[in-house]
């Protein structure tokens with residue numbers, strides 16, 4: 457399922473860290489997917505939310521309930537997850553002016569607040585990269601041992617073409633484009649997108665190419 461993706465990191469001892477919990481309706485499919493790779497719900501000990509949008513944390517409360525996992529989110533999105541509120545939307549867009557906030561989700565406790573640059577003890581080391589704009593506390597993640605980048609919604613890969621996320625869904629669409637450039641400076645081979653299929657080889661060059669073609673300077677800020 458490539459429309460909205462979650463990812464699982466499995467430790468040698470069988471503990472699992474899940475990245476994102478999909479929409480409100482996702483848990484059934486997520487649990488089936490975990491079963492498929494031999495993971496039982498209680499193996500999941502931590503769920504990292506890349507950001508507090510309903511297609512990423514809509515299923516979080518249910519997944520937390522089923523697994524007993526602790527929840528981690530960046531310190532600037534943690535309150536949204538706890539209160540079940542959607543982050544404010546970019547008022548330079550018509551959609552943002554009309555809707556004002558992204559849709560909320562079921563309030564869910566957050567046990568762990570993440571900060572930029574933090575190295576999480578996940579499968580040998582998962583680096584937290586604060587890439588705000590899509591939401592204030594949006595994060596991308598770099599699994600250093602396997603050289604896999606999890607872009608989050610900084611860059612989408614819908615229909616296997618890289619694109620920016622929809623500006624009206626962002627808190628600050630211009631900032632989202634600027635902070636995505638962090639991803640061009642890192643070292644990795646594979647990229648896993650929260651929206652769209654992964655790139656298995658040469659992901660860094662592909663993402664750098666996208667960033668070069670879509671430089672911030674060419675994007676009108678209003």
Ligand SMILES: [Zn+2]
Nearest residue numbers: 509511512609
């Ligand atoms: Zn999303």
